[in-house]
Amino acid sequence: MALCVELGDGISAEVNTRVRALEFLIQAEGLSGIVETVPSFRSLLVYYDPDQIAFEALCAGLGELAEEATTATLPPARLVELPCCYDPELGPDLTAAAERLGLTTDELVRLHAGAEYLVYFVGFTPGLPYMAGVPERIRLPRLQTPRVKVPAGSVGLGGAQYCIYSVESPGGYWLLGRTPVRLYDPEAAEPTLLRPGDRVRMRPIDRAEYDAIAARVAARTYVPVIA
Amino acid sequence: MIRVLDPGPQTTVQDLGRVGQLRYGIPPSGPIDVRAFVIANRLVGNPDGAAGLECTLVGPRFTVEAACAIAVTGAEAPVTINGTPAETWATLALAPGDTVRIAAARAGVRIYVAFAGGLDVPPVLGSRATYLRGRLGGLHGRALKRDDVLRLLPAPLPAPRRAGPGERPTFESEPEIRVVLGPQTDRFTAEGIAAFLGGPYEMLPQSDRMGARLSGPHIAHAQGHDIISDGIALGAIQVPGDGQPIVLLVDRQSTGGYTKIATVGSFDIGRIGQVKPGQRVRFRAVDVAEAHRLRRAWQASLAAAAEGLQRREKVS
DSSP: OEEEEEOOSSOOHHHHHHHHHHHHHHHHHTOTTEEEEEEOSSEEEEEEOTTTSOHHHHHHHHHHHHHHOOGGGSOOOOEEEEEEEOOTTTSTTHHHHHHHHTOOHHHHHHHHHHSOEEEEEEOSSTTOEEEEOOOGGGOOOOOSSOEEEEOTTEEEEETTEEEEOSSSEEEOSEEEEEOSSOSBOTTSSSOBOOOTTOEEEEEEEOHHHHHHHHHHHHTTOOOOEEO | OEEEEEOOSSEEEEOSOOOSOGGGTOOOOOOSSHHHHHHHHHHTTOOTTOOEEEEESBOOEEEESSOEEEEEEEEEOOEEETTEEEOSSBOEEEOTTOEEEEOBOSEEEEEEEEETTOBOOOOBTTBOOOBTTTTBSTBTTBOOOTTOEEOBOOOOOOOOOBOOGGGSOOOOSSOEEEEEEOSSGGGBOHHHHHHHHHOOEEEOTTOOSSEEEEEOSOOOBSSOSEEEEEEOOTTEEEOOTTOOOEEEOTTOOSEEEEOEEEEEOGGGHHHHHTOOTTOEEEEEEOOHHHHHHHHHHHHHHHHHHHHHHHHTTTTO
8 A cells, every 4th residue: 555745746856855854754753554665756655554554644644744854854965976988989969969058078078077966766767866956058858759778877868857777778868978887786785876865976987997997897896986 | 496397478486575675766576466376375384475486377387306385376277297187276295206387377367386485596685576677586587497497495395275266266357446546636537537437448468567558448638648757656557648557566667757547456456467468357446445445355355265275274
């Protein structure tokens, strides 16, 4: 059984922070009967066991916690640095995106890698982060025709949203480059890298470093930089 | 030890699924028909969550290298041991070298095979369930292949049991599936909701463990089919722009951006999961209180089924 708690209407850091704060409060206060929670842009999906908590009591409890769920309640977020190779071969839309924005590719890379992104939530496919924080200057509408296959690790822009494809999947975002780090590795002890609320920065790397890190990732000797 | 001679079209290792990973985008997986899965485990003396097999439309053919006990439940599929017909919904004692064949289902889709002791594959994130799209859990994160070898956890051979006729499912030609309307009912026209509840909807062959795709009366949106992506509950019914419903199941995406007209009650997930491609279903709306009541009745019936099995302990 599940119910959805909506904390706002639009996509904003403020609304999403309240969503994550509500999830944090549920964990911290140990509201009984809650099985698991799924944060997204503006709502929290709450799976519950009706044998442990009555629906009315659950709604009342969640209502109270939602009132408390302000930005002040969350613990400090992690900062994850992801190396990214902005190479037209790995980011097939880099040149076209720069042209459309009236920028050189170097300027686009500098703006993209200069920003800090907030992971609103992780979902759709395992380990895929939905991120905000895209500078106004580099926002683009999504591609007219989505690609059938986007390789894992591709970093993509679509409007104010930014994502990194965690597994090979179809996709409609502009692909600027690729990270050799695996956001989802089913054979790792912790298969997913990013968590809701993480801050993410991209570190531009050249193709040689991309290949070197990819080799270490494959050999399972690479440790991502997390502060 | 079990050697797979022919895996069938899609046979996976499942237990009752992994909890707590949806916030990282990893679905619970586990059996679609929980009732049939649990009864299979109880027939071989296992805890409800022991790992067994879920097969799709056609079961596997396999040999066992040591004496063991199995039970086959779920979809109605003929079972033979060394070519001789064997019972379903009952404990089957196997001798070393026995070959079991589970043929195509005559009714239903998902067949379950429980093994006394349970299948011994390494738990991943607390579960042995296979998540095919994520290549996670089960046997190397994939469906069984020919020549795969499965090991069993040690267990005593169970006393033979049999499920009574009341404990076996009836496969109706047009089952009625109970749903709670929402959470985005306001995004559909009154005619759209009436069409949805009027039905019937036909199960499409591209349905899988992620979602049951249906085709039937067009469900009209009032104001567009996209929403700000949010969490997708088990049984949520998405309606994309084409007006056709998709019931999201155990391997579902954790979040999505299509409007959801209703949610199938957990007690009816197994029933819709047993509907064959080409077969039709209808939806009936119930309120949350009724859904909770139906869930309790479902649990009580499963508990009673366990009692029934115990009473038949000496029969077979």
